[in-house]
Amino acid sequence: MADLFHEIDQCVTAPKGFRTGTTSCGIKSDAGIKDLAILVSDVPCTVAGVFTTHNLRAAPVLLCQERLKGGKAQAIVVNSGNANCATGQQGLDNAYQMTSFTASKLGIAEDLVFCSSTGIIGRQLPMEKIEAGIQQIELSTTDGNAFAEAIMTTDTHPKRMALEFEIEGKTVRLGGVTKGSGMIRPNMATMLSYITTDAAVEQAWLQQVLKEAVDDSYNMISVDGDMSTNDTCMVFANGLVDNTPLNAQHPDAPTFVQALRQITFKLAREMARDGEGATKIQTINVRGARNKADAVKAARSLTYSPLWQCALAGGDPNWGRIAAAAGSSGCEFDQNAFDIFVGETQITRQGIAIDYDQDQAHAAMAGDEVIITIDLHLGDGEATAWGCDLTHGYIDENSLYTR
Amino acid sequence: MADLFHEIDQCVTAPKGFRTGTTSCGIKSDAGIKDLAILVSDVPCTVAGVFTTHNLRAAPVLLCQERLKGGKAQAIVVNSGNANCATGQQGLDNAYQMTSFTASKLGIAEDLVFCSSTGIIGRQLPMEKIEAGIQQIELSTTDGNAFAEAIMTTDTHPKRMALEFEIEGKTVRLGGVTKGSGMIRPNMATMLSYITTDAAVEQAWLQQVLKEAVDDSYNMISVDGDMSTNDTCMVFANGLVDNTPLNAQHPDAPTFVQALRQITFKLAREMARDGEGATKIQTINVRGARNKADAVKAARSLTYSPLWQCALAGGDPNWGRIAAAAGSSGCEFDQNAFDIFVGETQITRQGIAIDYDQDQAHAAMAGDEVIITIDLHLGDGEATAWGCDLTHGYIDENSLYTR
Numbered sequence: 001m002a003d004l005f006h007e008i009d010q011c012v013t014a015p016k017g018f019r020t021g022t023t024s025c026g027i028k029s030d031a032g033i034k035d036l037a038i039l040v041s042d043v044p045c046t047v048a049g050v051f052t053t054h055n056l057r058a059a060p061v062l063l064c065q066e067r068l069k070g071g072k073a074q075a076i077v078v079n080s081g082n083a084n085c086a087t088g089q090q091g092l093d094n095a096y097q098m099t100s101f102t103a104s105k106l107g108i109a110e111d112l113v114f115c116s117s118t119g120i121i122g123r124q125l126p127m128e129k130i131e132a133g134i135q136q137i138e139l140s141t142t143d144g145n146a147f148a149e150a151i152m153t154t155d156t157h158p159k160r161m162a163l164e165f166e167i168e169g170k171t172v173r174l175g176g177v178t179k180g181s182g183m184i185r186p187n188m189a190t191m192l193s194y195i196t197t198d199a200a201v202e203q204a205w206l207q208q209v210l211k212e213a214v215d216d217s218y219n220m221i222s223v224d225g226d227m228s229t230n231d232t233c234m235v236f237a238n239g240l241v242d243n244t245p246l247n248a249q250h251p252d253a254p255t256f257v258q259a260l261r262q263i264t265f266k267l268a269r270e271m272a273r274d275g276e277g278a279t280k281i282q283t284i285n286v287r288g289a290r291n292k293a294d295a296v297k298a299a300r301s302l303t304y305s306p307l308w309q310c311a312l313a314g315g316d317p318n319w320g321r322i323a324a325a326a327g328s329s330g331c332e333f334d335q336n337a338f339d340i341f342v343g344e345t346q347i348t349r350q351g352i353a354i355d356y357d358q359d360q361a362h363a364a365m366a367g368d369e370v371i372i373t374i375d376l377h378l379g380d381g382e383a384t385a386w387g388c389d390l391t392h393g394y395i396d397e398n399s400l401y402t403r
Numbered sequence: 404m405a406d407l408f409h410e411i412d413q414c415v416t417a418p419k420g421f422r423t424g425t426t427s428c429g430i431k432s433d434a435g436i437k438d439l440a441i442l443v444s445d446v447p448c449t450v451a452g453v454f455t456t457h458n459l460r461a462a463p464v465l466l467c468q469e470r471l472k473g474g475k476a477q478a479i480v481v482n483s484g485n486a487n488c489a490t491g492q493q494g495l496d497n498a499y500q501m502t503s504f505t506a507s508k509l510g511i512a513e514d515l516v517f518c519s520s521t522g523i524i525g526r527q528l529p530m531e532k533i534e535a536g537i538q539q540i541e542l543s544t545t546d547g548n549a550f551a552e553a554i555m556t557t558d559t560h561p562k563r564m565a566l567e568f569e570i571e572g573k574t575v576r577l578g579g580v581t582k583g584s585g586m587i588r589p590n591m592a593t594m595l596s597y598i599t600t601d602a603a604v605e606q607a608w609l610q611q612v613l614k615e616a617v618d619d620s621y622n623m624i625s626v627d628g629d630m631s632t633n634d635t636c637m638v639f640a641n642g643l644v645d646n647t648p649l650n651a652q653h654p655d656a657p658t659f660v661q662a663l664r665q666i667t668f669k670l671a672r673e674m675a676r677d678g679e680g681a682t683k684i685q686t687i688n689v690r691g692a693r694n695k696a697d698a699v700k701a702a703r704s705l706t707y708s709p710l711w712q713c714a715l716a717g718g719d720p721n722w723g724r725i726a727a728a729a730g731s732s733g734c735e736f737d738q739n740a741f742d743i744f745v746g747e748t749q750i751t752r753q754g755i756a757i758d759y760d761q762d763q764a765h766a767a768m769a770g771d772e773v774i775i776t777i778d779l780h781l782g783d784g785e786a787t788a789w790g791c792d793l794t795h796g797y798i799d800e801n802s803l804y805t806r
Contacts, residue, residue, distance in 0.1 A: 054731045088753065091755075306801070307801055310802045320489060323524065323525070324459060332458075333458035350491065353525045395713050395798070398717075399714065399716045
């Protein structure tokens with residue numbers, strides 16, 4: 001793998017033909033904080049996207065889902081500080097207006113411009129500020145890292161990655177950026193993720209491999225079990241490398257998929273680690289489930305059990321809470337069969353505690369990365385989820401957010 | 404209602420023919436703390452019960468469910484400090500042994516003795532201590548309040564209530580006690596509740612009205628969304644009042660049901676108020692749902708949304724989080740229809756914020772009791788749920804529990 005993929009800088013502007021620009025237009029009350037950003041390709045891209053399944057979907061999500069039907073995109077405009085959610089028809093009009101301003105500035109077709117918003121729910125966007133902000137944005141081919149910063153909300157650091165590899169012997173790049181640190185849970189939450197590539201890719205296959213990558217990465221993390229209204233993950237493939245468009249039959253398809261998944265897994269783990277108030281990341285491996293869907297339920301359950309997340313914060317190998325969370329997750333569960341491991345230490349066998357090394361178990365909980373393994377002994381379903389602990393910091397960040 | 408029901412003291416020993424006894428047998432490490440209790444009737448009772456739906460059910464729950472098939476009970480023995488859960492065949496043997504010790508002491512049939520355990524999961528009960536404890540318990544007809552105390556775990560105060568009313572012109576009493584303050588959520592959690600009455604009641608009807616009362620009370624509260632392995636709610640009716648056994652056709656049936664529900668509602672609210680670390684109780688009224696099941700989903704969702712619970716702790720009327728929780732609850736939800744009220748203040752109309760009085764909304768969040776109303780405008784389904792806020796105190800109580 002070290003030979004196949006080289007990690008490079010500048011995330012979404014690493015692939016050929018992509019430019020980004022950012023500005024501070026005053027949506028966020030702290031002056032000077034970046035809150036508006038544009039990503040644009042020199043040529044129209046094949047685009048794929050997956051979105052929140054929330055019943056309360058933000059206006060920009062509705063716009064993206066509508067325009068995705070065309071399968072093409074050339075730019076996306078993103079603001080932070082305001083989610084443009086629960087804003088009714090005016091909110092939807094504003095989302096379209098944002099893309100119209102952006103299309104005019106860039107001189108491209110309006111229906112090739114997508115948009116995202118993240119921040120507080122229930123307030124109308126300040127359209128004059130956004131219009132002025134879009135005008136003042138300057139675009140650059142070497143500033144993807146600033147784009148990663150501009151879309152942050154409560155994130156403590158930008159989350160980005162780019163890889164270089166070969167398709168048909170030609171150099172291809174794939175770059176990704178993600179924001180999100182709270183309200184994150186399976187099926188995505190206030191998460192925005194944009195991935196760019198200069199490879200040519202067939203739309204239907206791009207949509208399929210993106211969906212699969214997201215299901216195994218972004219959809220397997222949780223900070224607090226709350227689901228967001230604005231989740232968006234899109235891939236823009238502009239084809240400037242001029243390869244034969246990738247599809248399932250292309251001999252280099254596995255290479256592209258591997259690169260895509262390497263990026264989504266890395267960025268998903270980064271989000272879990274950067275969970276609001278988090279001091280520890282947990283990786284939960286479930287095996288022996290009746291099937292994959294059951295393994296997913298069991299693994300995810302630990303990522304949004306406040307009781308277990310508190311034990312994790314305290315470094316307490318309280319396996320009863322692990323069993324209680326998994327057992328109530330809706331997966332098939334035989335209370336006389338399951339094994340639990342904290343790090344390398346086996347704690348239960350056939351559902352009851354064995355005489356394990358207490359010091360070793362506490363040591364496995366002490367670091368900033370904790371690995372829990374559950375074997376349900378019911379089949380061959382496997383899944384891995386990532387999450388974090390629940391701390392005073394989470395509460396402090398979330399008790400006084402709108403003021 | 405003031406004329407129909409008189410509130411009286413001593414909860415479960417208020418009805419005729421019930422005795423309780425408690426002791427400190429050393430299950431809990433703090434010497435002198437009550438951790439074992441017996442409730443017994445002078446004569447066999449008609450019994451009804453509802454239990455956790457968790458896939459990991461504690462041994463005493465399995466025992467109760469088995470013995471409930473007989474429809475009769477005369478006593479229950481309860482320990483705190485150890486949940487006897489995830490303890491395998493030995494745990495089940497120990498549960499039966501506990502009832503055997505109790506039957507011997509009381510001189511009654513073993514299959515009329517039920518048992519409950521609450522506390523840490525995954526450790527075997529110290530049976531010598533329990534055997535000795537059962538022997539040393541002294542029973543009294545006037546000590547129901549001590550029973551309420553002995554079954555507490557992290558509760559800050561005992562939860563109990565007794566009512567006196569008339570059936571066929573005869574004085575009847577109904578007394579209840581409940582413990583629980585964490586790991587509580589819809590479908591019950593580490594909640595133990597015992598209700599006694601000296602009325603005669605038909606078993607099938609008692610089971611039905613208990614189930615309905617629990618669904619609308621205990622099953623509508625949550626502290627943290629975690630489900631427990633040991634939930635138990637039982638009613639013991641010893642018939643000493645010698646009325647015609649109550650059933651659906653009995654003219655005084657509504658009176659009994661009203662008394663039963665008054666007790667379960669009061670004790671459910673007490674549990675929500677006593678949630679671990681809680682500083683506020685929230686009451687969530689949902690109306691206009693497509694049906695009752697949808698109303699229940701929407702109302703409950705606010706009781707286990709950490710983001711909303713943090714806003715509640717901070718007194719922040721962040722209605723976006725209310726909409727986000729309800730919208731992802733799985734209920735039918737029209738994002739252009741819902742109204743949200745914080746206290747008396749309407750915040751949204753048809754899904755978007757109106758120009759509401761901010762001071763009034765903040766004032767409605769400032770007290771220790773907050774009322775949220777959501778009208779989904781989709782039908783006539785209604786439900787009410789109760790919960791609490793999420794605070795540093797919750798985390799402190801749950802980060803170092805097993806040490």
